[in-house]
Amino acid sequence: MSSSSQRVTQRRLKGLLLKRFGMAAATYALTGVVCSVAMFNGLLQASWPTALLFTLLVTLSQLGFFAVFRAGKNLRFRDPSLTEPQMLVALGWLTLLLSSFDEGRGSLLVIYPLIMLFGVFELQPRVFVRCALLAFFGFAGLNLYEAFTLRLDDPAAATLQVCVLAAVLIWLSLFASYVQTLRRRMRQRRFALQAHQDTLRGMMRQLEDLAATDELTGLFNRRHFLRLASRALDNLRAGRQHGLALIDLDHFKRINDVHGHAAGDRVLQAFAAVARACLRDGDVLARYGGEEFVLLLPDTDCEQFAACCERLREAFSRAEPLGVKVSDLSLSVGMTLLTMHDDLDEALHRADQALYQAKRSGRNRCMAAWEEADA
Template structure:
């Protein structure tokens, strides 16, 4: 089997069709046993070569179907399952077989419903009815021919057999209508369930985002930041470090007192907007509480962390909050570095101590935990 053929066979839809084809082959095998039994009992009114030719035609037809499945050509057809084609081939071959067993035809007429059941779950009702009508016409034609030309005395028996087959096929046609209607309802329910699942999945995602996000700034909240930071620490490789900074907006209480809480909210939002522009996509920034923010930089060193915090400080000093203009915006930052095995709480405490020093030394500056003075 070539790689392309194997690829077609591995497709879920093709695997299902191949399983159905294997079931059809199993049914053929059982019918062939009946053919051989009829031949052994002397009921098959043809010689051995004719029987061999009949079986050879069946084998060739099934090889054609198998090649269509394995090559994927069936996927380009209107009916990739080839159900109607398989039913028609089976009806033709079965009729050829029953033509040679006129005396046992009534005992074997039940094979026609067996063939039709193969299409009950796949064929559209009108297609199924068309195949059922063909099966009945084939059987009725054979019985009529034999009753008229060969065994006139068996005409009532042939008529009864034809009527019995007609009743069976009519019942199967009604059953196929019911099955297809049931299948359509199940498909509609499945579509509805999938739609509900997608809706629930979207709602769950929104809830997760709400649980992880600060409503005012749109940044991560403290709880989610701590989860992300712990996860980043666990994945650190030897030699890698994380940059950590606690950032506090200067004189925030004065902004609220002089300009109102709306101005304070605009200042917080202005910082979040500035940070989105200054930071990389994989940098993590969260609102830590009140006017305090926390920043985590992956694959960082002292120089990069310092440059990033200074860039944020300068950009924020030039920000102009919408609707509520506030003069003299500034921030202070305390910085720390983490390596593999470091404790996050201890690093946050070190950054907080550096931030305290920055506030104590006059604000509007970035100080590092690894130094005793200003990073500049």
């Protein structure tokens, strides 16, 4: 992945984490509203200075988390969301807050599962259970401390509250484990689907290569060449020209008759190997049919194109097909030039006429359509 893509991904992750932090901050704010209602109704056993100090400390803790998220320092941790630290801090504040309640304590127990829900989709089951145990022992310890100090007004109600909280936390722990199992299975299926898609794309590329390639020579086939040549002709600009040539291996039928078709195949493969060595990377060569080939040389002129075809003809005359002793190898070439607004079929016809003239003139030579025009 490039550095720019990484920066975009980190920016999106940072935005997502800030949104989740905003949800947590909203939960704190709603809890503050509930506590204000409780205080006005005399259910919160704390003075206004104590309540303001508690609110200030809670706000400072959240500002600390916000600063970490804003600076991006959370990305250094294994869990960039810092879900467990945020939950532990929230559970600690809630337990401390409940110590100031008496009659209304049971109503605020719902905030425990509300906090725990933040970790259902993020925390591993063992980490979630750890947070649940902290919530349970925090609340149970609060009630035991008040019972030990003889400040627990209704032991039966406190016992019921502890049992209800235990049941809810156990259910949430099981639910979190189930959710994480589902996420793991979905992740595995996504990876498997990605692997299948990659395999499918590879097979599609292989099929495209097979559809565009001549099996014997490894060169492009006629259909693919015509597609490439049409595209090159469409992109041709004024003042530029492409070279187009039809190449025919001389006396190929005689090679097949004397040495066999296997020898003929070796000669075709030898020509393909020679042509690859003589041509540039951007040049396009294809098997046009039988022993005939077609060549497209982008961005060239008469002299360069003729020199290239002549070099190819001389190189083939020195070729030695693998495992076959064939003497006097030669080829004939018909050349023409493609210009802007030219017609590909007409250009192929011009090259074919030039090839015909090369054959009539004794073979083993390169003839150009522009030479006939000059004559």
